[in-house]
Amino acid sequence: MPGTDGLRVFVTRRIPAAGLDKVVDECDAEVWDEPLPPSREVLLEKIAGCDGVLTLLTEKVDAEFMDAAGSQLKVISNFAVGFNNIDVPEATRRGIRVGNTPGVLTDATADLAFALLISAARRIIEGNQYVRADRWKTWEPLGHIGQDLCGKTLGIVGMGRIGFALAKRCRGGWDMQVLYHDKHRNEAAEKELDALQVDFDTLLAESDFVSVHTDLNEETHGMFDAAAFAKMKKTAVFVNSARGPIQNQRDLCDALRNGEIFAAGLDVTDPEPVRADDPLVELPNCVLVPHVGSATVSSRNGMAEIAADNLLAGLRGQPLRHWLNPPQ
Ligand code: DGY
Numbered sequence: 001m002p003g004t005d006g007l008r009v010f011v012t013r014r015i016p017a018a019g020l021d022k023v024v025d026e027c028d029a030e031v032w033d034e035p036l037p038p039s040r041e042v043l044l045e046k047i048a049g050c051d052g053v054l055t056l057l058t059e060k061v062d063a064e065f066m067d068a069a070g071s072q073l074k075v076i077s078n079f080a081v082g083f084n085n086i087d088v089p090e091a092t093r094r095g096i097r098v099g100n101t102p103g104v105l106t107d108a109t110a111d112l113a114f115a116l117l118i119s120a121a122r123r124i125i126e127g128n129q130y131v132r133a134d135r136w137k138t139w140e141p142l143g144h145i146g147q148d149l150c151g152k153t154l155g156i157v158g159m160g161r162i163g164f165a166l167a168k169r170c171r172g173g174w175d176m177q178v179l180y181h182d183k184h185r186n187e188a189a190e191k192e193l194d195a196l197q198v199d200f201d202t203l204l205a206e207s208d209f210v211s212v213h214t215d216l217n218e219e220t221h222g223m224f225d226a227a228a229f230a231k232m233k234k235t236a237v238f239v240n241s242a243r244g245p246i247q248n249q250r251d252l253c254d255a256l257r258n259g260e261i262f263a264a265g266l267d268v269t270d271p272e273p274v275r276a277d278d279p280l281v282e283l284p285n286c287v288l289v290p291h292v293g294s295a296t297v298s299s300r301n302g303m304a305e306i307a308a309d310n311l312l313a314g315l316r317g318q319p320l321r322h323w324l325n326p327p328q
Contacts, residue, residue: 003316008050010030013079016300019305022309023054023312030046044065048070050073051074051075057078058085075314076096078101079303080303084215097313097323109294113265113293116265117237123284147208147262150175151177152176153209155180159189171194177194179202180195201231205232207233210238210239212238212240212246213241216243216245224240224246224247225251226255229260230260234259238264240265249270262285264286266287266289
């Protein structure tokens with residue numbers, strides 16, 4: 001097997017040992033060991049002369065990044081399934097291999113999407129704050145009323161692995177009807193979950209829960225804007241565990257504040273982290289968590305292993321385990 005000895009790599013943050021140990025054992029690796037990412041300036045200095053870089057979604061990997069690394073750069077291994085932070089066509093043009101980490105975070109992310117859905121529908125965070133603020137004085141027949149889940153309609157935008165996993169939970173556990181909007185037909189979802197492919201407007205109008213699982217690209221950027229929220233039911237719950245810029249945050253805020261939709265559950269914001277003065281932070285009908293969809297032991301270990309294997313394979317000139325730009 002071709003070796004990786006002496007090949008230089010930069011790892012932009014400490015990742016689980018399940019992957020990091022392999023990288024450190026097999027190459028000349030520098031690991032950024034701070035809790036916050038390196039500044040752009042420092043990042044570009046650190047990657048100069050590297051043969052491989054293991055990146056996170058916090059790093060913008062563009063032509064400037066690749067120029068700064070130099071023409072010996074062989075592989076960019078992203079510790080994420082999403083790769084909107086990477087200019088993959090530019091990497092392909094330069095012959096740089098790019099890898100990601102799909103599969104291992106599907107269940108964890110679907111679970112988190114469901115947690116957001118039920119928390120927003122049943123006002124769990126509001127209730128928790130109410131109790132902690134010592135405002136619970138009696139049982140209230142008209143208080144804390146939320147939305148039912150059983151037998152409702154779930155609209156999935158982006159019926160890939162994670163969308164399917166959420167739909168499976170909601171169909172199997174809560175007998176929901178499943179609608180989906182996707183460029184591609186998902187026959188397994190139609191067969192196993194009786195899911196129905198519909199256009200975007202139909203999904204918005206008919207769903208009680210709308211959950212976003214598409215990738216971020218030019219078409220999906222800002223697709224949840226004022227016009228989209230206006231088409232949703234006033235009782236609807238919006239969930240986004242994909243990427244923040246898919247929602248127009250100001251429009252979402254207005255829709256939540258004006259009662260155009262019932263509530264939202266967000267694992268992702270635009271920008272990230274959400275700004276402390278963003279009005280979303282103050283809205284009681286918005287559940288916010290800090291991009292933790294894949295934050296379970298097995299998911300993060302799995303991501304680390306795949307990211308390390310992708311990196312090492314790229315350094316050796318071998319096919320990546322999950323290769324975003326294989327030769328056509
Ligand atoms: C991903 O993998 O793309 C998530 O957003 C982070 O785990």
